Amino acid sequence: MCGIVGYIGEKDSKEILLKGLERLEYRGYDSAGIAVRNSEGITVFKEKGRIADLRGAVSGDVTGNTGIGHTRWATHGKPSKMNAHPHQNTSDRFTIVHNGVIENYHHLQRDYLADVAMESDTDTEIIVQLIGKFVEEGQTTQEAFSKALQLMKGSYAIALLDAEEAQTIFVAKNKSPLLVGLGEGFNVVASDAMAMLQVTDQFVELMDKEIVIVRKDSVDILTLAGEKVERAPFTAEIDMSDIDKGTYPHYMLKEIDEQPAVMRKIIQAYQGENEKLTIKPEILDALQTADRLYIIAAGTSFHAGLIGKEYLEKMAGIPVEVHVASEFGYNMPLLSERPMFIFISQSGETADSRQVLVRIKELGFPSLTITNVSGSTLSREADYTLLLHAGPEIAVASTKAYTAQLAVLAILSAVSAEARGRELGFDLVQEMGIVANAIQAQVDMKEEIEQLAHDYLSTTRNCFFIGRLMDYFVGLEGALKLKEISYIQAEGFAGGELKHGTIALIEEGTPVIALATQESVNLNIRGNVKEVAARGANTMIISMKGLNEDGDSHVLPPVHELLTPLVSVIPLQLISYYAALHRDCDVDKPRNLAKSVTVE
Numbered sequence: 001m002c003g004i005v006g007y008i009g010e011k012d013s014k015e016i017l018l019k020g021l022e023r024l025e026y027r028g029y030d031s032a033g034i035a036v037r038n039s040e041g042i043t044v045f046k047e048k049g050r051i052a053d054l055r056g057a058v059s060g061d062v063t064g065n066t067g068i069g070h071t072r073w074a075t076h077g078k079p080s081k082m083n084a085h086p087h088q089n090t091s092d093r094f095t096i097v098h099n100g101v102i103e104n105y106h107h108l109q110r111d112y113l114a115d116v117a118m119e120s121d122t123d124t125e126i127i128v129q130l131i132g133k134f135v136e137e138g139q140t141t142q143e144a145f146s147k148a149l150q151l152m153k154g155s156y157a158i159a160l161l162d163a164e165e166a167q168t169i170f171v172a173k174n175k176s177p178l179l180v181g182l183g184e185g186f187n188v189v190a191s192d193a194m195a196m197l198q199v200t201d202q203f204v205e206l207m208d209k210e211i212v213i214v215r216k217d218s219v220d221i222l223t224l225a226g227e228k229v230e231r232a233p234f235t236a237e238i239d240m241s242d243i244d245k246g247t248y249p250h251y252m253l254k255e256i257d258e259q260p261a262v263m264r265k266i267i268q269a270y271q272g273e274n275e276k277l278t279i280k281p282e283i284l285d286a287l288q289t290a291d292r293l294y295i296i297a298a299g300t301s302f303h304a305g306l307i308g309k310e311y312l313e314k315m316a317g318i319p320v321e322v323h324v325a326s327e328f329g330y331n332m333p334l335l336s337e338r339p340m341f342i343f344i345s346q347s348g349e350t351a352d353s354r355q356v357l358v359r360i361k362e363l364g365f366p367s368l369t370i371t372n373v374s375g376s377t378l379s380r381e382a383d384y385t386l387l388l389h390a391g392p393e394i395a396v397a398s399t400k401a402y403t404a405q406l407a408v409l410a411i412l413s414a415v416s417a418e419a420r421g422r423e424l425g426f427d428l429v430q431e432m433g434i435v436a437n438a439i440q441a442q443v444d445m446k447e448e449i450e451q452l453a454h455d456y457l458s459t460t461r462n463c464f465f466i467g468r469l470m471d472y473f474v475g476l477e478g479a480l481k482l483k484e485i486s487y488i489q490a491e492g493f494a495g496g497e498l499k500h501g502t503i504a505l506i507e508e509g510t511p512v513i514a515l516a517t518q519e520s521v522n523l524n525i526r527g528n529v530k531e532v533a534a535r536g537a538n539t540m541i542i543s544m545k546g547l548n549e550d551g552d553s554h555v556l557p558p559v560h561e562l563l564t565p566l567v568s569v570i571p572l573q574l575i576s577y578y579a580a581l582h583r584d585c586d587v588d589k590p591r592n593l594a595k596s597v598t599v600e
Contacts, residue, residue, distance in 0.1 A: 002029065002085075002099040003071040004178065005195050006159045006169050009186025009216045013067035014058060016188075020195040021069050022051050029071035030268070031084035035095045035161060038064035042095050042163050046084040065216075068159045068169065068189070070097035073264045075437055076105070077121025086161075087125045089132030090116060093163045094141075096128040099191060100155035100176040101437060108151060127158065145170050146211055146224055155444055159189050171212040175444035177257075179247075180204045180212060180219050182233050187214050193236045193247045201236045203247065245394070250587045252395035252485070256573050257443050259400045262390045263436035263566070266407045267429055269389045270415075277428060279415040283384045286366045287318065287416050290340035295322045296356050297344040300398040301405060303477040305344050307565050308409035310470055314562065315424060316416035325352035329359065341367045344409075346393060346401040348376025357381055370408055372401050386412065395588045397484045399573050402477065403439070406566050407432065431560045435567060438557040442570035449571050452553060453578035456511045456540055457488060463511040464502070464532075465492040465572075468525050471515035474565045478513065478572030485590045486580040495521075495528035508536035513572070517544040517556065517564040542571055 003024030007013040017034045032054045033046025043062045047053040051071070070085035077083035085097045102108070105123035108130060109116075116129050127148055134144035141162045149156075155175035162168065171180065171189055181188040182202040190196040193203050204219060206212060210229065213220040221229040236247050248254035272278035287293070293312060295305035302324055309320040321333075325343075329352055341360050343353050348371035357367060357378060369382040372390050379385040388404035414428040442449075457463060463482060465475035475492035482490040493502050495514070506512070512532045516525050526541070526549070533539050540553040544564060548555045556567050580587050 002073055002191070003195065004068070004097050004099055004157055004159055004189060004191040005070075006068040006097075006171070006189030006214070007186065007199075008066045008167065008169055008188075008214060009183065010065055011186070012063045013065055014063065016199060017067050017069035018051065018055055018058070019198055020188075020190060021054070021071055023195040023198075024071050024192060025051060029073050029264070030079035031074075031081065032069070032071045033084045033086050033097075034058065034067055034069035035086040035097075036062055036064035037066040037161055037163065037166065038062070039166075042088070042092065042161055044086050044088065044095060046081055046086065048079055048081050048084060066161065066166065066169065068095070068097050068161060073261075073436070075101055075433065076123045083120045083122050085124060087120060087122065087128050089128045091132060093135075094128050094132050095161040095163075096124060096131075097159050098124040098127060099157040099178075100174070101440075102126060102152050102156065103154035104152065127152065127156075128160070131160070141165060141170065142211070142213070145172070146226075149174075149209070149211070150224055155441070157191055167215050169214040171206070171214055172210065173206050174208045178206050180206065180214055182219065186216050187219055189214060197236065202233045203236055204231055204233045250395065250577075251393075252397055252399060252577055252587050255393055255395055255400045256570070256577065258391065259403050259443065259570070260436045260440040262400050262404050263407055263432060263439065265389050266404060266411070267432055269387070270408075270411050271429070275429070277411050277415050279386070279412060280384070283368060283386070283412075284416060284419045286340055286368070286384065287316070288419065289338060290318070290366070291338040292336035293318055293320045293340050293342055294328075294335070295320060295342045295344060296325045296328055296353055297322070298325045298350055298352055300402045300477060300480060301344040301346060301350075303473055303480065304402055304405035304409065305342075306473040306476070307406055307470055308342075308344070308413075310473075311410050311413035311562065312416070315410075315413035315422070316420060317422055318416065325350065325356055329355040332359070335365075339365050341365055343367065343369045343378050343382060344371075344405055345369065345376075345378050346372045346388070346398055346405075348373040348378040350378065354378060354381070370405060370412075372404065396590055396593050397481055397576070397587075399481075403566050403569065410563065426560055431563055435559050435563050438559050438567045439570055441557050442567065443574070445571075446574060449554070449574040450578040452540060452571075453575045454582060456513070456538060457482075457486070457575070457579040458582055460488060460509070460511050462489040462505075463513065464505070464537075465490065465513045465515070466495045466498065466525065466528055466532075467492075467515035468495045468521040469518045470562075470565050471518055471521075471525070471568065474515055474568050474572070475513070477569055478576070481573055481576035482579060484593060485576055485587055486583055486585055487591075488579060495525045498528055498531060503532065503535065506532050506535045506537050510537045511540065512537040513540045513542065513575075515542050515568055516547055516552075517568050518561065519547060522547045542568060544568075
């Protein structure tokens with residue numbers, strides 16, 4: 001997820017902006033930039049790469065008490081200095097930073113900007129050029145800003161500078177997070193309060209489709225129609241015990257929201273100098289030598305392993321078995337001649353998995369740990385480690401670590417496929433970028449998904465999830481999330497198994513959540529839905545765009561079919577969160593559960 005910062009006040013803005021961007025580095029990004037305004041105009045500094053690279057490019061001779069900054073992850077246009085934010089219009093009067101995706105930018109360019117030469121490949125530049133054009137036609141900056149916002153479709157968080165309005169930052173948001181921070185003689189803008197805690201703990205929450213006029217001594221919030229809105233600030237009460245939670249009410253919600261950034265961070269972590277995905281050669285050699293892989297995991301990680309099996313077999317052509325760690329430790333099956341073991345664990349401390357690791361090390365078999373924690377027991381004791389790069393996951397119910405596991409397994413599978421001379425037929429980096437955007441679209445639809453949770457789960461005592469192929473595995477994870485934090489008795493089943501016993505549990509009003517993202521079985525799962533609906537079930541279908549039909553409850557953005565589990569799990573996570581919230585459950589600390597299971 002891209003990050004935005006802004007400052008207007010009496011101090012030089014450069015260092016405040018740079019420090020703010022550094023606080024947003026965890027989100028994942030490929031370029032960064034700032035724009036500083038002074039009496040001579042607006043100066044833009046931007047670089048591909050890290051904030052450290054940007055620092056080196058920022059001139060110490062340029063000062064200004066107004067500025068905006070941005071960390072970018074490429075969506076429209078490749079990572080480059082040219083495509084980095086901020087962007088300016090043709091006359092350089094207007095300068096903009098933007099998070100989100102403008103879905104109709106091609107139409108806006110065609111209808112309004114056909115005679116304007118673009119300097120970048122981004123949808124963001126369309127916004128600033130559009131504002132510049134409307135001002136040239138006689139509108140004020142605020143009027144032009146408002147008109148552009150009303151024409152735009154999609155998600156956005158925007159901060160805009162006008163070289164001719166020295167004491168103003170124009171701000172707006174829709175579906176993407178953005179806050180205004182208040183200070184004595186200054187005000188700030190940030191996509192995350194963490195970015196500006198260095199200067200203030202007082203923030204004003206912004207709502208979708210509002211325009212905010214930020215000056216050093218005032219903040220005016222307006223509707224698109226120009227009506228003034230009054231809103232009291234809140235205090236970001238953050239101390240050492242909950243600093244990672246920021247202003248979120250729960251770690252789980254924050255960690256759900258972090259998943260787009262995690263996807264991008266993982267891609268960065270596993271890209272080599274040529275921007276190709278890379279895995280250490282010794283890991284690839286071990287995989288090449290193995291005649292069968294054994295994935296060992298528990299809980300959410302076990303569900304990730306089921307999907308990892310699909311990736312490794314379909315992409316790399318390596319046979320895979322997936323086993324529950326606590327069972328494998330006491331009932332080891334007959335192994336192949338050259339087995340290799342993959343241990344999946346968020347914490348790297350799962351006792352049941354370590355038990356298996358100790359046993360297979362005694363037998364001399366190679367091992368790989370996929371974990372979120374460098375230096376953890378499973379990481380130290382296995383032969384090889386792949387890190388998830390998801391950042392600390394505090395909520396007991398795993399969310400971002402699960403999708404990180406899927407992403408790392410996909411990368412391992414794709415690189416292994418290349419090493420074995422197998423053609424994938426698609427660019428995983430590009431497809432993962434699409435996935436990150438699709439996940440962002442889902443986390444931006446919280447109100448719609450919360451309503452689904454209310455409609456289907458507010459009073460129920462049980463719930464069933466059904467799917468086929470990989471949707472079945474995602475359904476298992478959805479059921480686990482729901483039971484973990486809302487205490488609703490929930491189970492996941494393969495759709496075709498309903499008639500073999502489970503359908504006897506369907507009563508009038510029983511919630512059944514069906515996933516439909518796999519084309520080859522789309523009609524089959526819909527037939528299963530009709531079977532339970534005929535027996536009184538209250539059915540919810542979550543489908544992928546292109547496979548959706550009228551009446552589906554929720555439609556996901558289209559992604560590559562192999563990668564659908566990364567997206568389809570997001571509404572299930574949010575449904576579980578809101579179901580627990582509505583039942584007054586302790587979302588982050590569900591009863592009887594611990595984050596890391598360090599005993600058998």
